[in-house]
Amino acid sequence: MSEQNTPTPTPGVTPTDSPKIGDDGDPIxxxxxxxxxxxxxxxxxxxxxxxxxxxTGLIGPNGAGKTTLFNCLTGFHKPDDGRVHLYETxxxxxxxxxxAQQGMVRTFQIPRELADxxxxxxxxxxxxxxxxxxxxxxxxxxxxxxxxEQVIRDRAREIAVFFEIDHLLDEPAGSxxxxxxxxxxxxxxxLTDPDIVLLxxxxxxxNPTLEQKxxxxxxxxxxxxxxxxxxxxxxxxxxxxxxxxxxxxxxxxLTTGAPEAVQSDERVIxxxxxxxxx
Amino acid sequence: xxxxxxxxxxxTFIAIYSLFGIGLNLKFGFTGxxxxxxxxYFMIGAYVTVVLTMPAGAAGYSGIGGFALPELFGVLxxxxxxxxxxxxxxxxxxxxxxxxxxxxxxxxxxxxxxxxITALGIATILTTVVNDEEWLFNGxxxxxxxxxxxxxxxxxxxxxxxxxxxxxxxxxxxxxxxTGYWLARAFRRxxxxxxxxxxxxxxxxxxxxxxxxxxxxxxxxxxxxTLWLFDPTAxxxxxxxxxxxxxxxxxxALGGGYWLVERTxxxxxxxxxxxxxEDEDVPRALGKETFQYKLQALMLGSALAGAAGALWxxxxxxxxxxxxxxxxxxxxxxxxxxxxxxxxxGVILGTAFFWGIRxxxxxxxxxxxxxxxxxxxxxxxxxxxxxxxxYYRPEGLLGEQDYDIPLPSRDSSGGTDDV
Ligand SMILES: Nc1ncnc2c1ncn2[C@@H]1O[C@H](COP(=O)(O)OP(=O)(O)O)[C@@H](O)[C@H]1O
Ligand SMILES: [Mg+2]
Numbered sequence: 001m002s003e004q005n006t007p008t009p010t011p012g013v014t015p016t017d018s019p020k021i022g023d024d025g026d027p028i029x030x031x032x033x034x035x036x037x038x039x040x041x042x043x044x045x046x047x048x049x050x051x052x053x054x055x056t057g058l059i060g061p062n063g064a065g066k067t068t069l070f071n072c073l074t075g076f077h078k079p080d081d082g083r084v085h086l087y088e089t090x091x092x093x094x095x096x097x098x099x100a101q102q103g104m105v106r107t108f109q110i111p112r113e114l115a116d117x118x119x120x121x122x123x124x125x126x127x128x129x130x131x132x133x134x135x136x137x138x139x140x141x142x143x144x145x146x147x148x149e150q151v152i153r154d155r156a157r158e159i160a161v162f163f164e165i166d167h168l169l170d171e172p173a174g175s176x177x178x179x180x181x182x183x184x185x186x187x188x189x190x191l192t193d194p195d196i197v198l199l200x201x202x203x204x205x206x207n208p209t210l211e212q213k214x215x216x217x218x219x220x221x222x223x224x225x226x227x228x229x230x231x232x233x234x235x236x237x238x239x240x241x242x243x244x245x246x247x248x249x250x251x252x253x254l255t256t257g258a259p260e261a262v263q264s265d266e267r268v269i270x271x272x273x274x275x276x277x278x
Numbered sequence: 279x280x281x282x283x284x285x286x287x288x289x290t291f292i293a294i295y296s297l298f299g300i301g302l303n304l305k306f307g308f309t310g311x312x313x314x315x316x317x318x319y320f321m322i323g324a325y326v327t328v329v330l331t332m333p334a335g336a337a338g339y340s341g342i343g344g345f346a347l348p349e350l351f352g353v354l355x356x357x358x359x360x361x362x363x364x365x366x367x368x369x370x371x372x373x374x375x376x377x378x379x380x381x382x383x384x385x386x387x388x389x390x391x392x393x394x395i396t397a398l399g400i401a402t403i404l405t406t407v408v409n410d411e412e413w414l415f416n417g418x419x420x421x422x423x424x425x426x427x428x429x430x431x432x433x434x435x436x437x438x439x440x441x442x443x444x445x446x447x448x449x450x451x452x453x454x455x456x457t458g459y460w461l462a463r464a465f466r467r468x469x470x471x472x473x474x475x476x477x478x479x480x481x482x483x484x485x486x487x488x489x490x491x492x493x494x495x496x497x498x499x500x501x502x503x504t505l506w507l508f509d510p511t512a513x514x515x516x517x518x519x520x521x522x523x524x525x526x527x528x529x530x531a532l533g534g535g536y537w538l539v540e541r542t543x544x545x546x547x548x549x550x551x552x553x554x555x556e557d558e559d560v561p562r563a564l565g566k567e568t569f570q571y572k573l574q575a576l577m578l579g580s581a582l583a584g585a586a587g588a589l590w591x592x593x594x595x596x597x598x599x600x601x602x603x604x605x606x607x608x609x610x611x612x613x614x615x616x617x618x619x620x621x622x623x624g625v626i627l628g629t630a631f632f633w634g635i636r637x638x639x640x641x642x643x644x645x646x647x648x649x650x651x652x653x654x655x656x657x658x659x660x661x662x663x664x665x666x667x668x669y670y671r672p673e674g675l676l677g678e679q680d681y682d683i684p685l686p687s688r689d690s691s692g693g694t695d696d697v
Binding site: 074076095096097100101105106108112114115116117121124125126128130131132133134135137138139141146149150152188189192 | 538541542545546547548549550552553556557559560561562563564565566567568574578678681683685686
């Protein structure tokens with residue numbers, strides 16, 4: 001939760017209906033000089049980037065460092081150098097749970113559903129600061145415990161309906177198809193009531209119908225005030241759906257801008273046609 | 279030894295080891311923590327409780343303590359003395375939890391297999407320390423002045439022989455009835471195969487428990503086996519002897535531990551534990567401080583092992599380091615896996631199965647020159663069964679249990695409330 005939001009009594013449990021964007025439209029993320037090396041490989045080489053509210057596309061050929069950037073932003077990797085600010089808060093080097101609690105959550109490139117738990121349980125896990133999530137709350141169950149659990153179940157059902165996976169709630173998540181897993185991941189991330197969601201290739205391997213469905217959902221959520229940073233390596237899809245596009249190449253930001261401007265940028269064409277596989 | 283006495287000692291064993299196994303199940307089954315050092319907490323619980331409750335300056339003991347808590351509260355009568363013992367058990371549980379905290383803090387942040395290896399090492403070191411440092415807990419000589427709570431209340435006699443027989447008899451029969459009802463219900467759900475198993479098992483047990491003893495030893499034996507809580511030889515008027523009390527105490531402790539773990543896992547808290555088991559990165563990405571959860575699960579599971587250790591001490595009446603070998607941990611893992619990982623009922627079933635084979639076969643009469651072979655074949659039989667189960671039913675006899683957070687019903691549109 002960022003300071004810009006109206007505080008809710010039990011964050012994550014009570015859905016916020018207020019828009020998530022700061023009134024003045026300040027950037028959500030400020031990334032300065034993020035560097036990450038794996039042994040001899042420089043995966044990120046001083047990434048500078050500002051992410052504004054709304055939907056931002058992140059493209060770049062395979063191995064450009066997009067996933068590594070997500071890992072550095074969300075605390076799964078410690079950057080070797082550079083700083084990340086989420087709104088005004090410096091979140092560099094913090095642990096993933098702390099960053100998620102600050103309002104930034106991510107999905108994984110390969111969906112990570114909790115296979116032996118039901119779809120419903122996967123969703124119920126997500127809301128933050130649940131009373132019954134603490135040992136004391138679980139043992140001594142007051143009215144608050146019951147109330148919260150009911151609210152959470154309602155929200156989980158609501159979002160399952162929104163993503164059209166409500167008929168699967170009782171299925172083990174491991175039995176879902178690839179596309180359904182992607183939907184489940186997004187739905188689960190949203191139930192944490194975040195300010196910004198980092199989606200790592202939510203459209204890869206998804207059939208075109210579902211692709212449009214997911215994009216439609218994301219656009220509807222942007223209307224509600226959520227922001228997204230979305231990795232996709234199909235350049236056309238990004239161009240049609242994002243307000244701003246960031247192009248990464250060989251661990252650095254090549255260019256940023258409106259889709260049309262980026263599309264005609266020669267360096268982008270070069271990176272895609274001249275470089276690695278697309 | 280009458281069959282009833284043997285059954286009572288076996289059931290006590292099973293209850294204590296089930297409590298131990300339920301602690302392991304919380305760590306391993308529900309949270310995915312592989313703790314190969316589980317027996318260390320059993321040992322710590324046993325030793326700390328014994329030292330806190332036994333009198334100071336006991337003959338043949340040259341270690342720390344004892345602190346005689348039951349004596350201290352004994353001025354308030356038997357209930358006070360029992361309270362003193364319970365405080366001792368609490369001390370044992372806390373000590374076990376604290377040691378597991380010390381093991382968990384450095385290891386739980388690392389990859390999951392580190393806990394397994396480190397824990398095994400630390401458990402071995404702890405046993406060695408208790409064995410070698412005589413000033414601590416008397417070293418290899420162990421402690422034979424274990425305080426047995428309410429020992430002098432037993433044999434418990436309610437007055438006349440007939441009254442004793444009637445009251446304990448009715449309680450015994452009620453226990454038979456409940457067990458029978460519960461078994462029938464459990465097996466009915468298994469369909470025809472369940473009925474077949476029940477149809478074979480019940481007559482076999484009935485013949486072995488009621489018919490054969492009667493044939494060889496007559497009506498006294500039959501009475502003893504039927505009214506098993508009542509021991510006609512306990513004192514002049516008969517009554518309930520201490521072994522039977524220890525059984526009830528162990529079953530009560532198992533019930534408490536079972537309830538606590540069920541309560542813990544059937545909750546949003548338990549959802550996080552299971553999410554950690556499945557893929558820890560997911561709850562972390564969703565803002566859960568998984569390290570805290572793992573630490574708490576480790577401590578709670580260890581505390582339960584500590585409670586089991588306290589019961590073990592009064593059941594055996596003597597503790598020594600060699601009782602807490604690493605194999606005890608692996609027996610518990612076997613029981614958990616056979617019964618069904620992440621299934622508390624399965625833990626009890628698996629433990630009964632394991633110790634039933636292990637100790638039950640002592641009753642098979644073989645010429646003495648074959649007794650070593652029999653001992654070896656017991657473990658072999660358990661090994662074969664384990665392999666068969668892992669092959670044909672890798673999820674164990676019962677498989678993972680269902681979860682439910684009961685809420686006062688409101689609406690159930692869309693999904694289900696059974697989670
Ligand atoms: N955990 C890791 N260990 C070693 N190298 C890695 C690791 N993660 C990513 N890399 C390397 O970093 C580079 C960028 O990878 P990645 O961020 O996955 O690219 P993208 O998501 O843009 O396809 C690649 O060369 C990859 O091999
Ligand atoms: Mg990637």
